[in-house]
Amino acid sequence: MKNTDSLKQQFRTHFGGDGTAYFAPGRINLIGEHTDYNGGFVFPGAVDCGISAVVRPNNSPMVNLYAADLEHSCRFDIADGQGPSDTNFRYVYGVVREMMAAGVDIGGFDAVYGGDVPLGAGMSSSAALECCFAFALNDLFDGDLDKMTLARIGQATEHKYVGVKCGIMDQFASMHGREGALMRLDCRSGEFQYFPWKPEEYRLVLINSCVKHELVGSPYNERRASCERVASLAGVDTLRDCTWEQLESLKSRISAEDYRRARYVLGEVDRVMAVSNALEHHDYETVGQQMYMTHEGLSRDYEVSCPELDFLVDEARRLGVSGSRLMGGGFGGCSINLVRSSLCDKFLVEVQKSYKEKFGIDCRPIAVVIGEGARRL
Numbered sequence: 001m002k003n004t005d006s007l008k009q010q011f012r013t014h015f016g017g018d019g020t021a022y023f024a025p026g027r028i029n030l031i032g033e034h035t036d037y038n039g040g041f042v043f044p045g046a047v048d049c050g051i052s053a054v055v056r057p058n059n060s061p062m063v064n065l066y067a068a069d070l071e072h073s074c075r076f077d078i079a080d081g082q083g084p085s086d087t088n089f090r091y092v093y094g095v096v097r098e099m100m101a102a103g104v105d106i107g108g109f110d111a112v113y114g115g116d117v118p119l120g121a122g123m124s125s126s127a128a129l130e131c132c133f134a135f136a137l138n139d140l141f142d143g144d145l146d147k148m149t150l151a152r153i154g155q156a157t158e159h160k161y162v163g164v165k166c167g168i169m170d171q172f173a174s175m176h177g178r179e180g181a182l183m184r185l186d187c188r189s190g191e192f193q194y195f196p197w198k199p200e201e202y203r204l205v206l207i208n209s210c211v212k213h214e215l216v217g218s219p220y221n222e223r224r225a226s227c228e229r230v231a232s233l234a235g236v237d238t239l240r241d242c243t244w245e246q247l248e249s250l251k252s253r254i255s256a257e258d259y260r261r262a263r264y265v266l267g268e269v270d271r272v273m274a275v276s277n278a279l280e281h282h283d284y285e286t287v288g289q290q291m292y293m294t295h296e297g298l299s300r301d302y303e304v305s306c307p308e309l310d311f312l313v314d315e316a317r318r319l320g321v322s323g324s325r326l327m328g329g330g331f332g333g334c335s336i337n338l339v340r341s342s343l344c345d346k347f348l349v350e351v352q353k354s355y356k357e358k359f360g361i362d363c364r365p366i367a368v369v370i371g372e373g374a375r376r377l
């Protein structure tokens with residue numbers, strides 16, 4: 001987590017006096033990709049980097065924001081039905097409007113915020129931003145919304161103010177994270193369980209491909225639309241409730257593309273359960289194999305990978321890494337790797353070298369530290 005001293009200092013410079021500091025993290029996801037909006041399972045954990053904000057109510061209807069990393073400021077009236085056009089500020093605006101709609105008596109406030117979660121890495125910097133403000137405003141304006149409701153406010157912000165029809169995984173993880181534990185969330189029922197994550201002989205390492213294909217909004221929504229079409233033909237609410245037999249019986253009535261998308265999702269729901277069982281037996285090699293299978297599905301059937309991520313996963317396999325796959329929505333960002341500790345240094349050296357040779361750019365390893373969810377500092 002970034003040291004908040006500099007944010008506090010900038011708050012003084014911009015607004016005078018002091019505010020209260022809050023933090024919400026980004027997330028990783030062990031397995032269960034693109035399953036959340038299909039009512040399936042996900043297996044995320046919060047990380048130790050995220051977004052911090054220093055916030056203070058100002059007894060006016062105006063919100064004054066300073067985004068320290070961008071060195072941009074923004075001002076809007078909480079009653080304004082349009083809000084700012086700059087996406088970065090729309091996350092905060094959306095949270096404000098959704099919290100008001102949920103009955104919290106939000107007033108104006110001054111805030112400075114910034115973070116250390118790499119942008120475009122698929123680690124959910126936007127969910128961290130939404131959750132940081134949702135948590136802060138609930139606290140400062142005496143809201144009584146629980147964490148799941150705050151997570152849903154973040155998700156609604158993506159849907160209505162940014163245009164990404166995301167699932168609940170990222171905001172859920174940012175709100176509920178617990179140090180040293182992953183969480184398995186059933187996105188249909190909202191039930192979840194903590195799984196201690198302290199394998200002695202393995203490490204989780206992200207490799208940031210440092211590419212971001214500017215496709216994120218619409219291809220994501222198109223994947224979701226494919227899933228919804230198949231679910232509706234199968235007569236179920238979400239693909240979670242579609243059986244393999246049902247999918248096969250629909251095959252001639254749906255496009256080859258929709259069929260492949262649905263096949264990936266059904267397989268992924270099964271893989272999360274396989275990973276849960278393997279974890280109970282501390283069988284990390286099986287966890288890793290399932291991760292490779294997920295990548296195959298994401299790349300070939302769901303088509304959300306890219307040459308850089310496919311290369312990183314192939315290299316991981318070649319170098320003997322136990323499991324590797326692209327993480328998050330796709331189209332760039334990170335691979336997540338389950339690596340035996342004894343192999344870790346060698347893997348990192350080799351993969352950085354071969355990636356540079358192949359693409360002429362540096363990839364960036366990120367050691368995963370599983371941290372706490374949103375909180376007041």
Ligand code: GLA
Pocket residue numbers: 032033034035036037124166167168169170328329330
């Ligand atoms: C993005 C979305 C999540 C989830 C993942 C893919 O991170 O925000 O809701 O769908 O992609 O698993």
